[in-house]
Amino acid sequence: MLGVQPAWSGNTVLAVDRITEDGTAVFAGELLQPGEVVLTTGDTYTTPWIVITACNDGLDGVAHSLHAWERSLPAHPVSQPVTLNVWEALYFDQDPDVVLDLVGRAARLGVERFVLDDGWFHARRTDTAGLGDWWVDRSVWPDGLKPLADAIHDHGMQFGLWFEPEMVNPDSDLYREHPDWVLQATGRLPLPHRNQQVLDLTNPDAFAHVLEQISTVLGECGVDYVKWDHNRDLLEAGTNTRGGAPAVHEQTVAYYRLLDTLRGRFPNIQWESCASGGGRIDLGVIEHVERVWTSDMTDALSRQRIQRWTVQTVAPEYMGMHISATTSHQTGRTYTLDFRAATAVFGSFGIEWDIRQASESDLARIAQWIAWYKQERAFLHSGRVVRLDVTDPGVMAHGVITDDASRAIIAHVQYEESPSNRGVWLRVPGLDPKTHYRLKWAGPAAEDPEDVLREASRRDWDPLPESGPLGPDATITGAALGTIGVRIPRCHPETIRLIEIVRV
Structure with a gap:
């Protein structure tokens, strides 16, 4: 995965050029109008920086690289007030x-x-x-x-x-x-x-x-x-x-x-x-x-x-x-x-x-x-952002994982009505494959289990477990979470469940 973008707040150009004779070219830079920059002898023009990110783990890998750089900047906020x-x-x-x-x-x-x-x-x-x-x-x-x-x-x-x-x-x-x-x-x-x-x-x-x-x-x-x-x-x-x-x-x-x-x-x-x-x-x-x-x-x-x-x-x-x-x-x-x-x-x-x-x-x-x-x-605001691949078009999922993979918080978003009653399997990448994890509901809604349970679309026969997606005592390995995932029943549209994943 290759990410390319100009680090510039003015006019820019960003394009991919593919022709049969040569390989694909990606180019970016400032877009200048005729006469906008005029150089005479001894003058110079400094281009904006072009930021290129290459990785083997998809769009999230590109994002993680950029986030790591941003967190090194002098102006990066230490803590964001409410x-x-x-x-x-x-x-x-x-x-x-x-x-x-x-x-x-x-x-x-x-x-x-x-x-x-x-x-x-x-x-x-x-x-x-x-x-x-x-x-x-x-x-x-x-x-x-x-x-x-x-x-x-x-x-x-x-x-x-x-x-x-x-x-x-x-x-x-x-x-x-x-x-x-x-x-x-x-x-x-x-x-x-x-x-x-x-x-x-x-x-x-x-x-x-x-x-x-x-x-x-x-x-x-x-x-x-x-x-x-x-x-x-x-x-x-x-x-x-x-x-x-x-x-x-x-x-x-x-x-x-x-x-x-x-x-x-x-x-x-x-x-x-x-x-x-x-x-x-x-x-x-x-x-x-x-x-x-x-x-x-x-x-x-x-x-x-x-x-x-x-x-x-x-x-x-x-x-x-x-x-x-x-x-x-x-x-x-x-x-x-x-x-x-x-x-x-x-x-x-x-x-x-x-x-x-x-x-x-x-x-x-x-x-x-x-x-x-x-x-x-x-x-x-310090962990690795992940956006889960979900097969249900009515569901989105995203979250944050610590750098040492000891903890994660994932949001299951029932964005709109699902096309079926099958629910969805959330596969969480980036966890330690050999480590066991316990899952529980998180956030203010988790303080009253009824606030979570009522969001199941078919509560009578496909309810949300009360204590967390796996039930009260079960654990799951990082490998299983990353390849098989955890199932979340179909929920009411425009609802969100926060899931805390903690290393046992």
């Missing part, structure tokens, strides 16, 4: 009393980081205005953000804040003063997207402006974490400093420089790459941040596939995975709390939900999931 982000709770409707109420509720659940999303800065009541004007809107936050930061810190949590530094709304003071600071071809603006344009960071004045504005906010407000968004593509991305010449290369270099300059000024702040979710998750940006926002699609069922393939490139501890609302804001589909939580708990775990709407029983359950995550995150 995060509550207020976007899907409030959107642009920020009220200090409501936010402070959410702070208290979050702290009682065990949340460790509280993030104030889009809507705190000048004139930002909708997505039509304000981008580029990075100062606190006193009509919303009359005392500034420092009191909020203090309250969050007093509750023992980190304070996170949303920015979109590379973007500008035409309805902003910045644009009205400097319309020439927008990336554009000569004589016209690119088509707007989300009512915004892209700030030309290759312009030294624009770069300095946004650097100082953001530095002022970070310095005044006691920020511990920045969610750095990027909500549009770079279209007709020319720079007025060079007569409208293509500038994505220099814009990408400037983005890295801006981020690194801010990291140098504020070494205790952690940084998230959020570009409508997965718009900027790559092996270039991963060297500069502690976290990525995996997708703005927070529907748990959709997230199963999104997360399954994002982990191919990015270690799970980087990937923001949150418990979303009972009924998804994106799809309108409704799921149980346990399904949403078990979908999120393998990554950088958090909440994207108005917890004021949660019942007392839901809040108690969220607290259980948070406690379980805290107990298991060191293991979940």
Whole structure:
């Protein structure tokens, strides 16, 4: 298995070329537009790194190699706090009393980081205005953000804040003063997207402006974490400093420089790459941040596939995975709390939900999931990720195994209705073939066996065993688990069982 990808956050090309006369060629690199890089005598151009991974154990082997490298990076997070982000709770409707109420509720659940999303800065009541004007809107936050930061810190949590530094709304003071600071071809603006344009960071004045504005906010407000968004593509991305010449290369270099300059000024702040979710998750940006926002699609069922393939490139501890609302804001589909939580708990775990709407029983359950995550995150974020091959198209399975193969946690996901009543055999790779293992249900649901047992689709004649997939006392060798597997009966769609596998 060969994995190839550019470590670059700008335009790239990746292709396979196969012709009859020669062997197959795989090539990758930066995609440059005509005139984008002009070299004169003595000038140089440095290509992005191309990361190549070769292994004999399939896609999981490629992922494991990349994860091991990412875990060696200086910016790699030591431990990922439980995060509550207020976007899907409030959107642009920020009220200090409501936010402070959410702070208290979050702290009682065990949340460790509280993030104030889009809507705190000048004139930002909708997505039509304000981008580029990075100062606190006193009509919303009359005392500034420092009191909020203090309250969050007093509750023992980190304070996170949303920015979109590379973007500008035409309805902003910045644009009205400097319309020439927008990336554009000569004589016209690119088509707007989300009512915004892209700030030309290759312009030294624009770069300095946004650097100082953001530095002022970070310095005044006691920020511990920045969610750095990027909500549009770079279209007709020319720079007025060079007569409208293509500038994505220099814009990408400037983005890295801006981020690194801010990291140098504020070494205790952690940084998230959020570009409508997965718009900027790559092996270039991963060297500069502690976290990525995996997708703005927070529907748990959709997230199963999104997360399954994002982990191919990015270690799970980087990937923001949150418990979303009972009924998804994106799809309108409704799921149980346990399904949403078990979908999120393998990554950088958090909440994207108005917890004021949660019942007392839901809040108690969220607290259980948070406690379980805290107990298991060191293991979940250090082991080898495995994605099991399953013959049933209605079932997915994935998990984590320790490097010494002494323990594993596997998620059996009944993604949709199975085509038969036969159940499925989960074959778990990577265990010690000669070692015996005991299997039991794991996670908060396992604390009450009835919560697990009721998920069997045909409980009357094909039930889930109460204590674990093999029953109370049985063990199985790693060889048997890897070749034969363990059978899980057909379960109700949109349910998840966590299985702990422990060396005897």
